[in-house]
Amino acid sequence: MKILLVDNEATIRQILKEMVTAWSNGMHIIEEADGVATGREKINSFNPDIVLLDVEMDDGTGFDLLKQLVSPAFQLIFTTAHNQYAIQAFRFSAIDYLLKPVDPADLHQALDKAVANISHDTLQKQLAILLQQYAGKNDADRQIVLKDVDKTYFIRISDILYCEAEGSYTRFYLSGAEPLFVSRNLRSYEELLAPAGFIRTHHSCLVNPAKIKIYDRKTDSGTLILEGGHTIPVSQRKKDFVLQLLENRK
Numbered sequence: 206m207k208i209l210l211v212d213n214e215a216t217i218r219q220i221l222k223e224m225v226t227a228w229s230n231g232m233h234i235i236e237e238a239d240g241v242a243t244g245r246e247k248i249n250s251f252n253p254d255i256v257l258l259d260v261e262m263d264d265g266t267g268f269d270l271l272k273q274l275v276s277p278a279f280q281l282i283f284t285t286a287h288n289q290y291a292i293q294a295f296r297f298s299a300i301d302y303l304l305k306p307v308d309p310a311d312l313h314q315a316l317d318k319a320v321a322n323i324s325h326d327t328l329q330k331q332l333a334i335l336l337q338q339y340a341g342k343n344d345a346d347r348q349i350v351l352k353d354v355d356k357t358y359f360i361r362i363s364d365i366l367y368c369e370a371e372g373s374y375t376r377f378y379l380s381g382a383e384p385l386f387v388s389r390n391l392r393s394y395e396e397l398l399a400p401a402g403f404i405r406t407h408h409s410c411l412v413n414p415a416k417i418k419i420y421d422r423k424t425d426s427g428t429l430i431l432e433g434g435h436t437i438p439v440s441q442r443k444k445d446f447v448l449q450l451l452e453n454r455k
Contacts, residue, residue: 280319
């Protein structure tokens, strides 16, 4: 296994190297680079299996480096010092990231996951979503990456009807496709999808308002009927908010 550490700070690279060495019991080859230019050169010559990549470096960002690569085939783990905009992009693309200072247990878990995914060829599609999100593009084909136990799915946000909480899991209901069951809670997806207009109509439901066809007033707080006939409850607390949103919708 070949692992590349790309970070502009020598001290951080040394700490990461020690932690990676401890995780691998010294069995893997570890190389280093200190920026975008050296990182690109090292990736091309070293052909790593796993890359730990800093977001902000002296000669550019980790995103700048990724844009310069042709058909990257390694497993990628970002390291970042609380760059919230970057973190949001990571969550959309389901690319792993670690917050600095990096916790050894978190690093070991991320490396274990990377090794398990070595044979999965999804990085290029995930990077496309990552870079699109980081650039702030909001076109109709914007996607989110969802993972279940066996597969990785690339879903257009505009195809999501609604999301439903099931304990610490979330079920996604989609236009023209079977529901997807993913192991993250609804709150985390609310944070991602609220900027795209999704609304929490009930403690267990997050709805794409573009898919709402009818507001049914037969119950005290009302019910939403979506495309495909899906019925979604509206809580009493959310009723006024939902009504105002629907009345103001263009």
